[in-house]
Structure formats: C-alpha cells, structure tokens
Amino acid sequence: MLLLKNQILIIASICIYKSFGQSSSGDGRGDQYKNPHFHPNHIGIVQMFQWPFDYIARECEEYLGPQGFGGVQVSPIFENSILDGRPWYELYQPISYKIKTRLGDEAQFRNMIKRCNKAGVRIYVDVILNHMARSGKGILHGTAGSIACPELSFYPAVPYTLLDFHLPCKINDWNDKKQMRKCRLFNLPDLNQAKPNVRNKLVQMLNNLISMGVAGFRVDASSFMDPIDLQHIFSKLNDLSTQHNFPESSKPFIYHEAHHWKSEYTHLGRVIEFNFEEIISRVMRNQINLNNADNFVRNYNLVESYNAVVDLDNHDAQRTFNYLNYKDPVPYKMGLGFLLGFSYGIPKLISSFDFKSFDESPPSDIKQNIIDPRPRKDGTCQVNWNCEHRYYSVREMLRFARIVEGEPVRNFFSNDYGQFGFCRGDKGFIAFNPSSRDMEIEMDVCVPPGTYCDIISGSYEAEIYKEFKGDTSDECSGNKIIVDENRKAVIKIPGNDSKKFIAFYQKP
Numbered sequence: 001m002l003l004l005k006n007q008i009l010i011i012a013s014i015c016i017y018k019s020f021g022q023s024s025s026g027d028g029r030g031d032q033y034k035n036p037h038f039h040p041n042h043i044g045i046v047q048m049f050q051w052p053f054d055y056i057a058r059e060c061e062e063y064l065g066p067q068g069f070g071g072v073q074v075s076p077i078f079e080n081s082i083l084d085g086r087p088w089y090e091l092y093q094p095i096s097y098k099i100k101t102r103l104g105d106e107a108q109f110r111n112m113i114k115r116c117n118k119a120g121v122r123i124y125v126d127v128i129l130n131h132m133a134r135s136g137k138g139i140l141h142g143t144a145g146s147i148a149c150p151e152l153s154f155y156p157a158v159p160y161t162l163l164d165f166h167l168p169c170k171i172n173d174w175n176d177k178k179q180m181r182k183c184r185l186f187n188l189p190d191l192n193q194a195k196p197n198v199r200n201k202l203v204q205m206l207n208n209l210i211s212m213g214v215a216g217f218r219v220d221a222s223s224f225m226d227p228i229d230l231q232h233i234f235s236k237l238n239d240l241s242t243q244h245n246f247p248e249s250s251k252p253f254i255y256h257e258a259h260h261w262k263s264e265y266t267h268l269g270r271v272i273e274f275n276f277e278e279i280i281s282r283v284m285r286n287q288i289n290l291n292n293a294d295n296f297v298r299n300y301n302l303v304e305s306y307n308a309v310v311d312l313d314n315h316d317a318q319r320t321f322n323y324l325n326y327k328d329p330v331p332y333k334m335g336l337g338f339l340l341g342f343s344y345g346i347p348k349l350i351s352s353f354d355f356k357s358f359d360e361s362p363p364s365d366i367k368q369n370i371i372d373p374r375p376r377k378d379g380t381c382q383v384n385w386n387c388e389h390r391y392y393s394v395r396e397m398l399r400f401a402r403i404v405e406g407e408p409v410r411n412f413f414s415n416d417y418g419q420f421g422f423c424r425g426d427k428g429f430i431a432f433n434p435s436s437r438d439m440e441i442e443m444d445v446c447v448p449p450g451t452y453c454d455i456i457s458g459s460y461e462a463e464i465y466k467e468f469k470g471d472t473s474d475e476c477s478g479n480k481i482i483v484d485e486n487r488k489a490v491i492k493i494p495g496n497d498s499k500k501f502i503a504f505y506q507k508p
C-alpha cells in the first residue's frame with residue numbers, strides 16, 4: 001500500500017513538472033466481419049448517443065425490439081477521464097478498460113446485452129483503439145477511480161507506458177498517411193498498435209466484450225491507424241459467443257470510422273460511408289437532383305453497398321457540418337425516409353440530444369448523473385433528449401424497409417425540379433418532393449392494382465393517439481393511393497406539404 005502511494009506520488013510529481021514540449025463482400029475480402037448478425041426480420045442500427053445502459057435495455061424491450069430494429073451502437077464504455085463540465089466527448093478519452101462511466105458499470109452493461117439480445121436487438125460497441133486520454137493538467141482522474149498521467153503517457157490501470165505510444169508529433173497534413181497514423185489526433189497520446197503489448201491489451205479487451213455477448217464494434221478513428229496493425233488485432237479475435245446464442249464460427253461485425261482511404265479498410269469489415277450525408281442533405285434541400293439510381297455508387301464515389309454502413313448524421317456531423325439533423329425536421333425526416341427506403345448499405349441513425357454548444361453534456365442532473373430519456377407514448381422524450389428513433393416516420397419507414405428487404409430499386413423516376421420516386425421490386429413505392437412546386441404525376445408504382453395507404457401522411461393522428469407497441473391497426477389514417485391495372489398511380493405531393501414524401505407497400 002505504502003509502495004503504491006509512493007509510486008503515485010512520484011508519478012504525480014514527474015507529471016506536473018515534466019512536459020513533452022520539446023517535440024511537440026461481396027468481393028470476398030473481409031466478408032467474415034461484414035455480417036451484422038441481425039435477427040431475422042430486423043434491420044438497421046441506432047446509435048444511442050450517450051444513452052446509459054439501463055435505459056437502452058428498457059428501450060430494446062419496449063420499442064427497438066418490437067419495432068424490428070437490428071442493433072444498437074453504444075457510446076464508448078470504458079473508464080474515461082473526468083473533464084470539467086462533463087462534455088459528451090470525455091467518453092472518447094479512455095484511461096483504462098474498466099467498464100464504469102456515466103453510462104453505467106459492468107453489471108449494467110452485461111444486463112443490457114442480455115436483455116437487448118433477448119429482445120432481438122444486437123449490441124455494437126464504439127471502441128477506441130487509437131489513443132488514450134489527454135485533457136487536463138497533471139494527473140487525470142477516471143470514472144472508475146483510476147489515475148493516469150498523459151504527459152508521460154502513463155496509464156497504470158491498463159497498464160500502458162511510454163513505450164506503448166508513438167513519439168508525440170502533430171498532424172500538419174491530413175493527406176499524409178504516415179503523419180495521420182503515427183501522430184496525435186487532437187493531441188491525444190497515440191497508441192502504437194505495432195507493439196505486442198498494445199496488440200495484446202486491445203485483443204484482450206475486445207475478446208472480453210465478445211464473451212459478454214456483443215455482436216460487434218464501431219471502430220473509432222480507423223483512418224488514424226495502420227490497417228496492417230488492425231488486421232493483426234482482428235485475426236486474434238474469438239468467434240461470437242455461442243453462450244449468447246450466436247451460431248458457431250460467427251465473426252464480430254466490424255465497421256470503421258474511416259473518412260480517409262476507405263478502400264484500405266474494406267477487407268477489415270465495412271466502412272461508414274460519409275459521402276451519403278452530404279449528398280442526401282443537398283438532395284432533400286433541393287440543391288441537387290438525384291437523377292438515377294443505377295449509378296448511385298459510381299456517381300458519388302461511394303463504396304459498394306456490401307462494404308457500407310451508411311448514415312445521414314451522427315454525433316460528429318451534427319456538431320461539425322451543415323448537413324441534415326433534428327434541427328431541420330422536414331428535410332431530415334425525408335432524408336431518413338430515403339436512408340431506410342433506398343437499398344444501399346446498412347442504415348444507421350442517431351438518437352441524440354438537443355445542444356446549443358459543441359461541448360454540451362448530455363442531459364444531466366445537478367449530481368451530473370445522466371437523466372433518463374423515458375420516452376412518452378407520443379414518441380417524444382424527457383428534457384432535451386431528441387429520440388429521433390421514435391419519430392413516427394422512422395417507425396413506419398423501418399417497417400417499409402423490412403417488408404421490401406432484398407427487393408431491387410426499380411422504375412426510378414426524376415424530373416428537373418428535383419422530384420423523384422422509385423419502386424422496391426413490386427412490394428413498395430416511395431416518392432419525394434424536395435421542391436416547393438406541387439407534384440402531381442402519373443407514375444409506374446409497380447405494386448398490384450388496389451388501394452394503398454400512405455404511411456407518412458398518417459403521422460399526425462398516429463403520433464397523438466396510437467400506442468407505440470407492435471404493429472399498427474389496419475385502418476389507414478393517411479392519404480389513399482389508387483393503383484390501376486397497369487400498376488400506375490397519380491402521385492400527389494404539394495410543394496407546401498408538411499411531410500413532402502409518401503410511401504406505401506403491399507401488406508405482407
């Protein structure tokens with residue numbers, strides 16, 4: 001005990017006085033990591049940004065599972081450095097691999113995985129393999145009681161020492177691969193994944209999560225790590241846990257945060273296709289027209305569908321780019337409609353909280369505990385939790401996506417005003433009017449003759465009156481669409497419509 005105290009004292013003094021000022025498939029590649037292991041008839045991932053484990057578990061049971069969501073992406077789970085004002089991004093500054101943060105502890109984490117798996121919802125963890133905590137002067141204090149000294153790159157609770165990190169350097173040129181991978185992202189001490197100790201610690205940490213029943217990982221900051229090192233690490237991962245009912249020989253689902261050199265990571269899982277955010281934001285704001293579906297991947301320089309996890313926004317985009325998010329609800333909901341209604345990659349959406357400034361903490365009480373979002377029946381949540389995953393149109397479009405899954409995009413229509421629509425096989429049809437002009441066009445809608453219900457326009461009544469459990473009743477609260485014997489229908493979306501898109505499908 002005395003020895004430990006002395007050690008801490010020594011570290012503390014070095015820490016305070018010393019600084020580093022001087023230098024300052026589809027194609028068969030990596031297919032094993034590309035399967036998200038969704039339960040049958042479940043689809044899509046929700047990033048439950050900064051949601052504590054207990055509340056995610058409850059939401060899996062009450063909403064995500066029954067509605068058919070495929071999985072949840074959990075915010076980083078490991079002990080982090082406690083920062084002043086508790087900004088959300090302290091979770092991106094780990095100081096050990098103990099599971100204990102404001103999101104909950106290990107027991108709560110295990111409990112969440114069990115309950116979500118049972119409800120048919122997979123858990124993917126946002127893992128930080130690139131760096132350790134940096135913010136703060138001197139000794140850092142963690143959420144599980146550990147300490148660290150970033151100026152010496154000393155993290156005794158792992159343990160990592162100076163030898164486990166790259167020498168400090170600054171990224172001056174974001175096109176220089178070597179700098180990007182070996183220097184410090186945001187001045188965060190940069191782990192050297194070529195070192196055996198680092199590889200072992202990361203493999204151990206990931207395998208531990210696999211043994212607890214997770215289905216995979218979102219890898220933070222992948223472009224800042226060498227794919228060769230990542231390959232070494234992933235090759236040591238265990239199969240998913242058969243004790244948690246994964247089939248024998250299932251590999252974890254892995255998707256990368258790779259803004260740069262994305263094709264270098266597609267043999268190591270999928271990559272998050274970020275180009276989609278800008279394209280669809282501009283389409284729904286009527287700034288560019290989506291002219292055809294066949295060349296979607298080529299025209300916009302996207303990775304192939306089987307290599308993609310795709311989103312419209314996420315916690316970084318919300319704070320950094322002028323793309324669509326909850327602050328712009330009409331085009332945002334259209335964008336989410338497209339994300340779920342089109343057929344590209346694995347769709348991922350965020351469930352976030354309202355914020356005024358970049359750093360803002362998730363909703364928390366005076367003791368700095370995160371407040372329960374406790375969703376209400378009408379789909380809204382407590383305080384400033386946004387609960388985008390509870391939007392009525394998202395719920396309906398998720399059902400659409402499940403019904404048309406595997407059906408190709410067909411009969412794509414578009415015009416010079418930016419209005420467009422398409423079929424999914426002969427099962428469903430969806431159309432958008434981002435413009436302010438009225439749209440009234442006869443189109444091929446592919447579905448058999450009959451009267452169909454627009455699932456989007458019914459939202460007002462449904463939001464107010466309907467229970468948010470299981471399937472909705474048969475009655476149609478939205479507009480009706482009449483399809484003639486040639487499978488044509490008049491698609492009408494006024495320029496000032498409150499939703500600006502419509503969708504309908506054949507009831508299974």
Ligand code: LAG
Pocket residue numbers: 089090091092093128134135136185186187188220221222257315316
């Ligand atoms: C990511 N993907 O690669 C995350 O999606 C992104 O949210 C993370 O940055 C980043 N990588 C590192 O994990 C976030 C914030 C940063 C924050 C960082 C560390 O966007 O702003 O940096 O997490 O907490 C903060 C300060 C910086 C400061 C740094 C170190 O904003 O100014 O240099 O801490 O003290």
Ligand code: CA
Pocket residue numbers: 130180181182183190191224225
């Ligand atoms: Ca790095």
